[in-house]
Amino acid sequence: MLKFVLITAFFSFGTLCAQEKKIGTVYFEFDKYSIDAVQEQMVVGFVRKIDTTSVESIQIYGYCDDRGNDDYNLKLSEKRVNAVKSILVSNGFNKNKILIIEGKGRVLLDEYSGGSLEDIRSKNRRVDLLIVKKNSFGKGIYTSFQDQHEVGDRIYLENIFFELGSSTLTLASQKELDKIAGILQKIKV
Template structure:
């Protein structure tokens, strides 16, 4: 028994960006039924595709060039209906199968074709044409210098005005003005949830955290993040939308120590 063969052809329409997959099933001479191995291979094919994206299915049956036209049309139609039955058994909805058609025989010029038996065998087939809905676009997180109303989970916002003096976690006047503006934005877009991330500069690599001059404790990046957190709470931002964490010197920007004495937001929920 010949093995079931799979052919995957991917074509993208420039206007609709629709994906089309052609799956071909090959039959024995003068047969339209499938043995268990062939049926299982059809099931395996369906299992390995995203059936939720299938928009429509067209099924076309074919025969080789031998035999009378009427017989071949009937045989090719039977082959198409065999595959339809197997697809429905596997859970494909009947309503998305929009075409079932026996095309009859495929004519070939046997006097110029090389390897005629192989060509005829490939013509004894059913083509299952699956049209898929465009795949959903998954936004890629990025790094920005301000909040936007269309952010996605994973976006990082590095504010260039929320910077700290060396060794300190006290908010500067400039940082407070910036946080006032941010608070107004967050009141407008209440769907934004985020982690406040504190950072430091100028410590040796073996010492991930620095001492806070104001508290005398080695928790400088933590304290910077917490200072922003407390300020936003004072501005009536719901604390359930926020968390905070110190990252020490583990994420330097590489463009100067001042920029590393910073606080970033990481979007955690939209």
């Protein structure tokens, strides 16, 4: 039974990571990464309203429209993300809670977007802010292994990290997974 719970924990990990809530979008002018006054006020308003004690982390993702080459768009989306991060931090948001800062580059147009071409492109020139609240995972989810688990319990693996900008696990994460593998090997079916 514990083996089933542990396997469920590994499959649930991806689901848990996806429990963030989009809290805002900052839009940019064509080929710009500076933020206009209206968009800046939206970000400042967010910082003033948010109860940071309930925030586990914030994620910032930047995008561009479909014009320009891939390298240029990636760099522009990264500059947009950093501009939003800068406003958050300069207005008192804890920089340690900003865990993901990623420029994604261009968003491809599709025939299902609706609206005019310029309207679609303007909506793709953006930065999305996503927030993960503390203890947002609910009942039956643990941050460590317990003596007794019930079927359906999920375990959130907090200490699994990757090298920055890489798919390589950190040394501490490798040791943590080795420890978990040892526990799984001891379970009798």
